[in-house]
Amino acid sequence: xxxxxxxxxxxxxxxxxxxxxxxxxxxxxxxxxxxxxxxxxxxxxxxxxxxxxxxxxxxxxxxxxxxxxxxxxxxxxxxxxxxxxxxxxxxxxxxxxxxxxxxxxxxxxxxxxxxxxxxxxxxxxxxxxxxxxxxxxxxxxxxxxxxxxxxxxxxxxxxxxxxxxxxxxxxxxxxxxxxxxxxxxxxxxxxxxxxxxxxxxxxxxxxxxxxxxxxxxxxxxxxxxxxxxxxxxxxxxxxxxxxxxxxxxxxxxxxxxxxxxxxxxxxxxxxxxxxxxxxxxxxxxxxxxxxxxxxxxxxxxxxxxxxxxxxxxxxxxxxxxxxxxxxxxxxxxx
Ligand code: TRP
Numbered sequence: 001x002x003x004x005x006x007x008x009x010x011x012x013x014x015x016x017x018x019x020x021x022x023x024x025x026x027x028x029x030x031x032x033x034x035x036x037x038x039x040x041x042x043x044x045x046x047x048x049x050x051x052x053x054x055x056x057x058x059x060x061x062x063x064x065x066x067x068x069x070x071x072x073x074x075x076x077x078x079x080x081x082x083x084x085x086x087x088x089x090x091x092x093x094x095x096x097x098x099x100x101x102x103x104x105x106x107x108x109x110x111x112x113x114x115x116x117x118x119x120x121x122x123x124x125x126x127x128x129x130x131x132x133x134x135x136x137x138x139x140x141x142x143x144x145x146x147x148x149x150x151x152x153x154x155x156x157x158x159x160x161x162x163x164x165x166x167x168x169x170x171x172x173x174x175x176x177x178x179x180x181x182x183x184x185x186x187x188x189x190x191x192x193x194x195x196x197x198x199x200x201x202x203x204x205x206x207x208x209x210x211x212x213x214x215x216x217x218x219x220x221x222x223x224x225x226x227x228x229x230x231x232x233x234x235x236x237x238x239x240x241x242x243x244x245x246x247x248x249x250x251x252x253x254x255x256x257x258x259x260x261x262x263x264x265x266x267x268x269x270x271x272x273x274x275x276x277x278x279x280x281x282x283x284x285x286x287x288x289x290x291x292x293x294x295x296x297x298x299x300x301x302x303x304x305x306x307x308x309x310x311x312x313x314x315x316x317x318x319x320x321x322x323x324x325x326x327x328x329x330x331x332x333x334x
Contacts, residue, residue: 003033003034003037003039004034004037004039004148004149005037005038005039006038006039007039007040007147007148007149008039008040008041008042008145008146008147008148009031009034009039009040009041009042009147009148009149009150009151009184010041010042010043010044010141010142010145010147010150010181011027011031011041011042011043011044011150011151011152012043012044012045012046012086012138012141013043013044013045013046013067014046014047014049014050015045015046015047015050015060015063015064015067016050016063016202016203017063017066017202017203017209018063018066018067018070018202018209018210018211019067019070019071019202019209019210020200020202020207020208020209020210021191021200021207021208021209021210021248021251021252021280022190022191022193022199022200022201022207023070023210024074024210024251025188025191025251026153026186026188026190026191027151027152027153027186028070028071028074028076029074030151030186031043031076031081031151032074032075032076034151035076035077035080035081036075036077036080039080040080040081040082041076041080041081041082042081042082042084042145042147042310043071043076043081043082043083043084043306044084044085044086044141044310045064045067045068045083045084045085045086045303046086046137046138046141047060047064047085047086047087048086048087048092048130048137049086049134049137049138051130052128052130052131052134053117053121053128053131064085064303065296065299065300066211068083068299068302068303069211069291069294069299070210070211070291071083072290072291072294072299072302073210073287073288073290073291073294074210074287078302078305078306082306082309082310083302083303083306084303084306084307084309084310084311085303085307086137086141088307088311089144089307089310089311089314091144091311091314091315091317091318092137092140092141092144092314094318095140095143095144095318095321096136096137096140098170098321098325099136099139099140099143099166099170100133100136102166102169102170102173103133103136103162103165103166107162107165108132108133108135108136111135111158111159111162112158113135113155113156113158113159114131114132114134114135116155117131118131118132135158135159135162136162136166138156138159138162138163139159139162139163139166142159142160142163142181143163143166143167143178143181143317144313144314144317144318145310145313145314145317146178146179146181146313146317147179147181148179148181148182149181149182149183149184150163150181150182150183150184151184151185151186152183152184152185152186153185153186153188153190154185154186157183157185160181160183161183163181164180164181164183166178167179167180167181168180170321170324174324174325175324177317177320177321177324191244191247191248191251192240192244192247193206193207194206194207194208194220194221194223194224194225195224195225196224196225196226196240196241196244208220208221208248208280208284210284210287210288210291211288211291212284213288214277214281214284217277217280217281217284218277218281221273221276221277221280222273222277224245224273225241226241226242226245226269226273227239227241227242229242230266230268230269231265231266232246232260232261232264232265232266232267232268232269232272233261234246234257234258234260234261242269243257245272245276246260246261248276248280249275249276249279252279252280252282252283253279253283
């Protein structure tokens with residue numbers, strides 16, 4: 001695929017835990033490629049989004065530091081990609097208030113990501129108002145920084161669509177302020193977790209984290225669910241569980257899954273798992289080496305600088321927004 005160049009992009013993560021191999025293939029790798037192709041990156045750490053479904057905030061700061069270390073370890077360069085904290089840009093809260101008036105209830109209620117997350121939480125009356133309306137917050141993240149495009153996976157695509165709708169609605173109501181960003185969809189298939197039936201996820205305990213030491217990788221792979229066959233065959237329809245593990249093997253070695261399957265054939269799962277452990281650890285080793293070279297102080301500096309830089313752009317966009325809405329009150333404030 002031809003990468004754009006000379007453009008601005010924005011994407012983000014929720015600081016709920018360490019990043020894993022699924023994040024690497026689905027999005028981190030792409031961010032690094034985009035930044036190195038001469039695009040200007042913005043990465044929002046969406047801490048408000050953490051409290052949509054939990055009020056325990058004990059680990060948030062540590063999670064932010066860990067995520068930034070993961071970013072740096074995979075090659076995100078703070079000189080090319082600005083990393084910032086959502087709750088420390090006040091304009092994001094202002095813009096979320098304004099944008100929430102530009103969104104109708106049906107627009108929110110048909111958002112498939114919100115539906116799925118609410119469903120996963122069980123009882124509907126436990127759902128906070130902020131959870132229901134949360135897609136307005138990424139829309140503010142996106143539009144405030146005025147990116148040209150937003151690279152995300154399919155589950156986040158509805159949020160980008162909503163941001164585009166909000167931008168259009170604002171511009172029609174108050175005048176052209178917002179640039180309407182493009183969606184850049186990641187086509188990489190979601191990695192399935194080690195439990196064999198759900199996507200690899202921070203919160204489901206079924207992932208290989210980028211920061212997992214070799215003994216943890218070994219334990220996780222040994223415990224990973226397998227099927228009751230004995231041969232290693234790549235056939236996602238008939239043999240999904242072993243095929244998912246072959247996909248993981250393929251991701252960490254760069255070899256096609258069919259080729260790996262042929263190498264094992266009838267050697268059995270034990271040997272396959274042993275080789276998979278070796279391959280994952282070889283893949284993680286250089287990432288972890290770079291990770292170990294980053295200090296907490298360096299992370300703190302990068303995040304403070306990134307947030308300050310994002311704030312500068314935020315203030316500009318907010319000024320234009322207020323003026324367009326006639327909320328700058330020249331008779332009162334001159
Ligand atoms: N909603 C994203 C997630 O759950 C994180 C996020 C917040 C985001 N704001 C964003 C992603 C803006 C892309 C653009 O992972």
